Amino acid sequence: MTKKTTTAEELLAQLRRDPEWVAQQQETARRQAASRTEFAVHERPILEALSDVGFEIPSLEAIELIEDKLPLPKPAVDVLLR
Secondary structure, three states, X not given: OOOOOOOHHHHHHHHHOOHHHHHXXXXXXXXXXXXXXXXXXXXXXXXXXXXXXXXXXXXXXXXXXXXXXXXXXXXXXXXXXX
């Protein structure tokens, strides 16, 4: 007896017809959106404080944007260590 293989596309179509899986995916998306919103609220004062000392970055997640500015200036380090 030969096993029938399922492609990723077929599996995804099957999952999308499963109400439990769909609900779980929606809940995951809702939680991720809430986490992003909460993170943005908490990072805003830090970004503003960094901006006040002349260190502009769009987000604390944008670490790759500051790699070329290393070592960080002391005022920026002081803000991050608060």
